[in-house]
Amino acid sequence: MDQTPINLLEIRNLKKTFAISSGLFARPLTLTALENINFTIRQGETLGIVGESGCGKSTLGRCILQLLSPDEGQVLWLGQDLTKLPAEEMRRRRQDLQIIFQDPLASLNPRMTVGEIIADPLRTLRPELKKEERRARVLKTMEAVGLLPEMINRYPHEFSGGQAQRIGIARALITEPKLIVCDEPVSALDVSIQAQILNLLAELKDEFGLTLIFISHNLSVVRHVSDRILVLYLGRIVELATGDEIYEDPKHPYTRALLTAVPIPDPKLARQRNIDALKGEIPSPINPPSGCTFRTRCRFAKPFCAEQRPPLETIDGGRLVACHRWREIEVPEEAVLGV
Ligand SMILES: Nc1ncnc2c1ncn2[C@@H]1O[C@H](COP(=O)(O)OP(=O)(O)OP(=O)(O)O)[C@@H](O)[C@H]1O
Numbered sequence: 001m002d003q004t005p006i007n008l009l010e011i012r013n014l015k016k017t018f019a020i021s022s023g024l025f026a027r028p029l030t031l032t033a034l035e036n037i038n039f040t041i042r043q044g045e046t047l048g049i050v051g052e053s054g055c056g057k058s059t060l061g062r063c064i065l066q067l068l069s070p071d072e073g074q075v076l077w078l079g080q081d082l083t084k085l086p087a088e089e090m091r092r093r094r095q096d097l098q099i100i101f102q103d104p105l106a107s108l109n110p111r112m113t114v115g116e117i118i119a120d121p122l123r124t125l126r127p128e129l130k131k132e133e134r135r136a137r138v139l140k141t142m143e144a145v146g147l148l149p150e151m152i153n154r155y156p157h158e159f160s161g162g163q164a165q166r167i168g169i170a171r172a173l174i175t176e177p178k179l180i181v182c183d184e185p186v187s188a189l190d191v192s193i194q195a196q197i198l199n200l201l202a203e204l205k206d207e208f209g210l211t212l213i214f215i216s217h218n219l220s221v222v223r224h225v226s227d228r229i230l231v232l233y234l235g236r237i238v239e240l241a242t243g244d245e246i247y248e249d250p251k252h253p254y255t256r257a258l259l260t261a262v263p264i265p266d267p268k269l270a271r272q273r274n275i276d277a278l279k280g281e282i283p284s285p286i287n288p289p290s291g292c293t294f295r296t297r298c299r300f301a302k303p304f305c306a307e308q309r310p311p312l313e314t315i316d317g318g319r320l321v322a323c324h325r326w327r328e329i330e331v332p333e334e335a336v337l338g339v
Contacts, residue, residue, distance in 0.1 A: 006078075008179060008211050009041040009064065014073035016059055016235075020286065031286045033059040034235045037073065038312070039320075041179070046205065046212040048226030048243070050219050050258060052282055056235040057215045061181040064213070065097050066090055095125045098172035102184035104164035108156040108171075115152040118142065118170045125175050141170045144207070145200060162193035166200070173204065181213045186221060198225055220262040223247060231255050234285055234293045237312055241319035251321040253298045253329065275299070292324060300325050 014037035019028040034056045041047050049057050062068040064075055066082050075082040077093065085093060098121075101107040108117055118138045122129055129137070139149055145166040156164055165185060172180050182201065186194040202225060205212055216222045222229055222243075229246045231239040231254060239252040250256045256276040280297045283289055292310050295301040305324050312322040323329075 006043050007040045008043045008078065010074075010076040010079075011037055011039050011064070012074040012076065013038060014060075014063060014075070015071045016056075016063055016068065017071050029286050032235055032288070033285060034063065034070070036236060036312070039230060039237065039240055041211060041213065043178075043211055044209060045227045046214055046225050048222035048229040049213060049215045049232060050217065050222050050229060051232035052258075052278075053217055054282060054285070055232040056285075057217070057232060058183055059235075060232070061099065061183050061213060061215055065094075065099055065181060067099075091125070095121075095175040096178045097181070098175060098177040098179070099181045099183060100165070100168050100172050100185045103188045104161055104168045105156060105159075107168055108164060110156055113153050113155060114142075114147070114159075114167055117156070117167060118174055121171060121175050137174060138170075141174045144173065144204065145170045160193075161189045162196060165189065165197050169197075169200065169204070173208070176208070177210070179211045179213065181215065183215045184217070185214075187216065187218070194221070201225065218261075219246075219258045223262070231258065234283065234288050236293065236322065237320065238294065238322050239320065241321075245316075245319055251315070251319070251326045251329070252294075252323050253300050254294050257297075292322075294323075300329050 014034055015032070016034040018031045018033055020031050022029050037060065049060060051057055059068060063070045066075070070083060073083070077096070082090065082093065112120070115135070115138050118141060119134050122134050122137065138152065142149065142152065147163070147166050147170065156167065159167065185201070186197050189197060198221070201212065204210060212225070214222055214225050226243050228240065228242050230237060231246070231252065233254050239246070239250070239255045241251070246255060247259070250259060253276070257278040260274055260277040276299070278297060283293065283296055289296050289306070291306040291308055292298070292301070295305040298305070302325065308324070310322045310324045312320050314320055315326075
């Protein structure tokens with residue numbers, strides 16, 4: 001029997017722009033939030049998406065879920081293009097694709113009880129369910145995420161951030177989705193609570209056979225949960241590889257720069273790695289640099305990097321990198337994480 005995992009989701013040539021007003025009578029400017037985005041997600045995989053603030057992570061998550069309409073490109077769910085689905089069909093498809101937000105308390109309606117919040121997606125997506133069936137599902141889902149049954153009639157403000165995120169996870173889980181986009185799910189939580197929520201997501205993934213997209217600006221958070229990691233810079237993919245490849249043999253200078261923010265215990269190694277640290281501000285996506293958009297902050301850049309956009313090349317059996325100079329950039333072995 002063929003055991004090859006199937007592609008649950010395929011993103012093809014995705015582009016998303018926003019029109020930015022630049023004054024009452026001025027023509028709006030175009031901000032390109034995502035461009036030329038191509039990748040696939042296999043069933044059962046966790047794909048991490050990393051990059052600095054403003055690089056397009058949330059926009060990508062929202063375009064996948066059709067909470068935002070892309071300008072161009074396809075979002076293929078088991079081969080079916082979600083961007084072309086009529087609203088009613090998309091509403092039904094939503095059961096399969098859910099989202100968990102960054103700020104758990106802000107994303108929960110303060111006037112609804114925990115039970116009402118968790119049951120809410122069922123009211124719209126499974127209106128045929130009877131009240132008792134809904135309640136039974138809510139209690140089962142609460143148990144799965146570690147909430148006690150007696151919490152069902154309480155309100156969000158009575159909960160800590162970690163508990164509130166469990167409510168958000170239960171709300172996403174109740175429709176029995178196949179894919180959950182986790183948009184910075186632990187960034188707003190205390191460090192001591194972050195590991196609990198990450199472990200819970202990993203357990204739920206195994207228990208329910210979920211596929212996860214895990215968005216974070218923090219590469220160390222993504223490392224622990226992801227099979228593969230997609231690195232975004234100014235709305236473009238600069239690298240896509242397995243977690244081990246990204247950590248042990250990063251090919252793109254931007255990935256190397258992100259790695260310098262991941263703590264390592266040895267101060268000598270940390271100093272060596274710091275030469276890769278990011279310098280300067282991220283350029284405006286309204287007027288990005290010509291050629292390679294990372295060149296203005298790249299310590300390996302040469303004049304020709306300003307001339308052409310580097311293509312996203314497939315290298316070493318499937319990983320992707322977009323850098324004119326990746327072949328010439330050697331990573332000193334002792335500077336690599338964990339060596
Ligand atoms: N509704 C919008 N209108 C105009 N510009 C937007 C809108 N949403 C996002 N942007 C812009 O698109 C770019 C990508 O934003 P996005 O929120 O996707 O980035 P991000 O990587 O998720 O950042 P963060 O980690 O800060 O959330 C940014 O320049 C942002 O200002």
